[in-house]
Amino acid sequence: MPFGKIEPFDVSSHNWDAYCRRVKQFIALNNISEDLHVATLVTHVGIACYELMCDLCSPDLPEDKKFEQLVKIVKDHLEPQRSEIAERHMFRQRKQRQGEIVSDYLKSLKHLAKHCNFRDSLEVNLRDQFVSGLQSEDMRSRLFAERNIDYKRAIELALALEAAERHAAEAASGASSSAISEGLHRIRSSPARAERGRMKRREGAGGVQADAAARAGALSLEGSRRGCWRCGRSGHPPSRCRYKFYSCDSCGQRGHLKVVCGNVDKCSDAVIQKNTKGQLFFND
Structure with missing residues (x-):
């Protein structure tokens, strides 16, 4: 085997x-x-x-x-014999492409250099073409600033600079995403808070109105139990009495019948009562 x-x-x-x-x-x-x-x-x-x-x-x-x-x-x-000049021309034309990482760019340069016959000057030519073909102006300027930098050092520094740029971009992207998320959360929560405020105000207003209606109903019920002072009958409040606009046969005043005329103060057409807030009003 x-x-x-x-x-x-x-x-x-x-x-x-x-x-x-x-x-x-x-x-x-x-x-x-x-x-x-x-x-x-x-x-x-x-x-x-x-x-x-x-x-x-x-x-x-x-x-x-x-x-x-x-x-x-x-x-x-x-693999027929290739032209050394043509191969070196292709090598010199190779630049780092948009979005291409440094390691892939270096790998491509090494592949093109196989047929350039650089021999002992291979690393020098790789270093020179690698640095001059970098897409990032900042990275290239940083490598230019290094004196007597060799091939290995140039590659190590370029990889470190690329990693630093990538980490900085990721950090900035994360901060931006966090800010956007927080802004969206505020935008989304603001209508909810406003709606809850409106509901509370509605509930408050509704409670006041309900209390007022309850007090008015209680007064009407109490009045209906005591009997109507307009006609003397029970079962309805004076405000809903059918004889509200009748004229008294005894005194001639409007708003009550003869049978209750003696019970009405001076047979006045306008009788003073209290509303649900304790204020005085005239009820016809």
Whole structure:
């Protein structure tokens, strides 16, 4: 049972070198003898890549080639020799994009630098292009201010500045959200408080009116129990007496009948009573 597993090669990925390195590690891990290296590669690349090998090796077969020969044949087809000037031009044109984080920007620069043949000056070129291509003017100015800054220090400082900016933005966003929430809570609660105030005022006014009506009803009931002074009958208050506008046959005054004329003070047409607040009024 072999150790590890290698998936078939994706011809469209054009990453043949990386795939071949993995195959070599698989061979070393399983201690596969040299005469089986080609067989190991051919049996793992998949049908699409094997057919490509057959076309490239024709009229020979891939199995007839040595391991390094077969690797180079596929590499020359998938990754032909590139122009160093063109590759370096693409490298110099790479800038940090809007919304792209620093780590992704650096990863892209490293990928483009693979074919630029920088050799010993790789880190210097990466540092220079990384700093000059930063989107943030403040971050770039901060790195410019560092004297004799090397590649590693430039990356560390840029990552730290990015993290500080992100934390500051999150803190400001949290404070703004809190202020907005508090404002919305005030706006939403103000109508509720106003409505509760109106309800209390209504209840207060309604209580006063109810008390007044109750007192008036009590007085009317008391008057109806004592009997009507206009006609002498019980069961209704004087204000609702049907003889309210009759003229007395005895004295000629309006507002009562003859049978009660002696009980009415001077047979006055206007009789003084008290209302529910204890104030005097004239009731016809």
